[in-house]
Amino acid sequence: MLSAVIEVAVGNLRLEVDLEVDEGEVVALLGPNGAGKTTALRAIAGLRPIDDGRIELDGCVLDHPATATFVATSRRPIGVVFQDYLLFPRLSALDNVAFGLRARGRPRADARAEAQRWLDRLGLADVAGARPRSLSGGQAQRVALARALATDPRLLLLDEPLAALDAGTRLWVRTELRRHLATFDGARLLVTHDPVDALVLADRLVILEDGRITQTGVPAEVTARPASRYAAQLVGINLLHGVAAGERTVRLGTGTELTVADPLPGPEVAIALRPQAIALHRHRPDGSPRNSWAATVSEVEADRDRVRVTLAGPVPATAEITPAAVAELDLVAGTPVWASVKAVDLTTYQR
Amino acid sequence: MKPRVGQRRRPRSARAPWLIGPLAALAVAYIAVPFVALLQRAPWTNLGEAVRQPVVTDALRLSLVTAFAATGFSLLVGIPLAWVLARTRFPGRSATRALITLPMVLPPVVGGAALLFAFGRQGMLGGPVATATGFLLPFSVWGVVAANTFVAMPFLVVTVEAGLRAADARYEDAAATLGASRGMIFWRVTVPHAAPSIIAGAVLCWARALGEFGATVTFAGNLQGRTQTMPLAVFLALETDREAAIALSLVLIAVSLAVLLPLRDRWLGT
Numbered sequence: 001m002l003s004a005v006i007e008v009a010v011g012n013l014r015l016e017v018d019l020e021v022d023e024g025e026v027v028a029l030l031g032p033n034g035a036g037k038t039t040a041l042r043a044i045a046g047l048r049p050i051d052d053g054r055i056e057l058d059g060c061v062l063d064h065p066a067t068a069t070f071v072a073t074s075r076r077p078i079g080v081v082f083q084d085y086l087l088f089p090r091l092s093a094l095d096n097v098a099f100g101l102r103a104r105g106r107p108r109a110d111a112r113a114e115a116q117r118w119l120d121r122l123g124l125a126d127v128a129g130a131r132p133r134s135l136s137g138g139q140a141q142r143v144a145l146a147r148a149l150a151t152d153p154r155l156l157l158l159d160e161p162l163a164a165l166d167a168g169t170r171l172w173v174r175t176e177l178r179r180h181l182a183t184f185d186g187a188r189l190l191v192t193h194d195p196v197d198a199l200v201l202a203d204r205l206v207i208l209e210d211g212r213i214t215q216t217g218v219p220a221e222v223t224a225r226p227a228s229r230y231a232a233q234l235v236g237i238n239l240l241h242g243v244a245a246g247e248r249t250v251r252l253g254t255g256t257e258l259t260v261a262d263p264l265p266g267p268e269v270a271i272a273l274r275p276q277a278i279a280l281h282r283h284r285p286d287g288s289p290r291n292s293w294a295a296t297v298s299e300v301e302a303d304r305d306r307v308r309v310t311l312a313g314p315v316p317a318t319a320e321i322t323p324a325a326v327a328e329l330d331l332v333a334g335t336p337v338w339a340s341v342k343a344v345d346l347t348t349y350q351r
Numbered sequence: 352m353k354p355r356v357g358q359r360r361r362p363r364s365a366r367a368p369w370l371i372g373p374l375a376a377l378a379v380a381y382i383a384v385p386f387v388a389l390l391q392r393a394p395w396t397n398l399g400e401a402v403r404q405p406v407v408t409d410a411l412r413l414s415l416v417t418a419f420a421a422t423g424f425s426l427l428v429g430i431p432l433a434w435v436l437a438r439t440r441f442p443g444r445s446a447t448r449a450l451i452t453l454p455m456v457l458p459p460v461v462g463g464a465a466l467l468f469a470f471g472r473q474g475m476l477g478g479p480v481a482t483a484t485g486f487l488l489p490f491s492v493w494g495v496v497a498a499n500t501f502v503a504m505p506f507l508v509v510t511v512e513a514g515l516r517a518a519d520a521r522y523e524d525a526a527a528t529l530g531a532s533r534g535m536i537f538w539r540v541t542v543p544h545a546a547p548s549i550i551a552g553a554v555l556c557w558a559r560a561l562g563e564f565g566a567t568v569t570f571a572g573n574l575q576g577r578t579q580t581m582p583l584a585v586f587l588a589l590e591t592d593r594e595a596a597i598a599l600s601l602v603l604i605a606v607s608l609a610v611l612l613p614l615r616d617r618w619l620g621t
Contacts, residue, residue, distance in 0.1 A: 042524075046527075073524070074529075079528065080528040082524075086521055086524075099531070103529055103530040
């Protein structure tokens, strides 16, 4: 499917990556800001010719400096959803989606009818006539997705598709995006700096740091054996599996039930929980957090100015708290504690 | 003291430092007084008759036609030039930009003289063309358009180039990923995004062409009905017929305002 060996220098950064994305696969290129993620994506789209290497899609060589082969961006069967979407501000949502079809010479009426079908499919029938400025972040993202998919690409590239959204809408749009991505059967490559986006959306992670790939594998592999400091931070994301036990209730394998903020996406769900979101207490907390459980500290590990506390009990998870809190709670291995987490800090997605 | 929370504070304009106010007032007066003087001398009673004189109508028609023609020609070649300067890198780009802005700072008479040496009867290009076809650019309507374009086009190029530089080129990338050809990207994405600067540039170009005097009189002469534009007619009439000069001036002011006022929101900011 996509096979890309990319060598390119941008400013001080020298990008050298070897990427493969199979048909039907969602790969997340995950890395800190400035790692070269967007540059890699631009190279694949043909917006930045590579200095050396070879990019091949479906057996077609798109960029190969050694043989002076370069297929122009407009001739590559690649759809791109850009960061902040880049919808043409003077065109309606419908005409944005029809743009790519018009570019391929489809008659106007035909292109618009096809674009309308794409908007319908993505639940955007109501906003067909709206200008991008009046769309919400989630709507704009779906219009951008429809625009990219309407040209029937073999590869879909998404550059930080959720970065432009505020935290509130992000949760829901992420779940929606996952559903829509599942309907596309080509290869999908997602660029993100947010581990939760990567874990929710991707089948496989490729971790990029400072222009080099430091690790690649399915999420469980990467989180189980992080190869770098950056990847180690991803380990911190607690992944819990459970089944629906109510509209907003998940029952974990241990029998413990957790309440989440939004309706569950399906009968079997996974929950991403950031270690920073877990609060630890000496006594059973009362008040707002609806999710609390008794746990036992199994390990305390200092990491610079934070302390990672591994908890055994009904919710196996790692919490990250300040050294001051550790001292105050007098935490050592074996200490019984109460842990709590707010419903809004539990990100659920379909398993 | 009552708490100030919730009180509506009146938006207060800044207080001018010492001397700033009077100097600003002086600037306004300096621009306003000549207009007042002109209006005060206007022959209001027989103004209608004055503006219907052939010398006025001929000059007005010629000025409008040549100013629009020069603007049209400037748009045709100036937008592509602005694009090349804004979006490509080539050796000599800075020199090209310096060259294209030269007519903005050059005395127009010098421009007219240069045009004469290039396109005149004995000119570098004009000579061979005249020998071969008999066509002569100077002292014709085309000569007026040529002089106007030479002087006014740089205003368009500079404005549009700035507009293209300020525009987000990533929209062009997005269009390319959707399969748009270079031509489609230019017409459907680049030009619409640069539209405000193109309009502003065209207005500046047109206004400069309408007021052109030095290069026109040098290169195209001063023949009524053929090359005598409004500014030339005003200058000539001042010597012979003051009332006609004032009438011509009023017409020029009216025409300028008629073009500028509808565009002031886009061009002047507020």
